Structure formats: structure tokens, C-alpha cells
Amino acid sequence: MEQIDVxxxxxxxxxxxxxxxxxLQNLFAERMSLYAxxxxxxxxxxxxxxxxxxxPLLTWNPQDPARSTGPTLGVRLNRAARALFAWxxxxxxxx
Numbered sequence: 538m539e540q541i542d543v544x545x546x547x548x549x550x551x552x553x554x555x556x557x558x559x560x561l562q563n564l565f566a567e568r569m570s571l572y573a574x575x576x577x578x579x580x581x582x583x584x585x586x587x588x589x590x591x592x593p594l595l596t597w598n599p600q601d602p603a604r605s606t607g608p609t610l611g612v613r614l615n616r617a618a619r620a621l622f623a624w625x626x627x628x629x630x631x632x
Contacts, residue, residue, distance in 0.1 A: 608616070
């Protein structure tokens with residue numbers, strides 16, 4: 538009958554355990570780096586969207602001649618609504 542080498546079996550078991558722990562650590566590190574990249578991209582996208590949202594507030598120049606001087610859409614809609622409801626059939630017209 539052969540002798541069972543307990544020490545050799547323990548060494549192999551420890552080596553296999555160490556390899557499995559190293560594999561799990563590498564897998565965890567790989568996934569965490571992927572999550573960090575995705576989170577970073579999401580944060581950069583949010584910062585860019587916020588920057589684009591507040592840019593008009595920070596770059597407004599009342600003396601900028603490049604902007605059109607016509608009434609805005611809200612003003613035009615307001616004038617159209619007032620003209621619609623301000624019609625007076627008793628007002629005398631010149632023509």
C-alpha cells in the first residue's frame with residue numbers, strides 16, 4: 538500500500554487556492570476598471586450637458602449685433618393671441 542503524502546496534497550491545494558484567488562482578483566479588477574470607465578464617460582456626458590445648458594447664461598451679451606432683433610416666438614404668439622381676442626366689430630375702419 539502506498540503512503541499518502543499529506544504535505545504534497547496540502548501544497549497543491551494551497552497553490553490551486555492561490556491561483557483561484559488570483560483569477561478572481563483579476564476578474565474583479567477588470568470589471569471594476571470597466572465600471573470606472575463607464576462611470577467616467579457618464580459623468581463627462583453629464584458635465585457636458587450641464588455646460589451646454591448653462592452656456593447661454595454665461596455668454597449672454599446684450600450688445601451682440603449678430604443676434605436678430607426681431608421678436609421672439611413667445612412674443613409673436615402673444616401678439617397673435619391678443620389680435621385674435623381683441624377683435625372689435627364696432628370699431629370703425631378707415632377702408
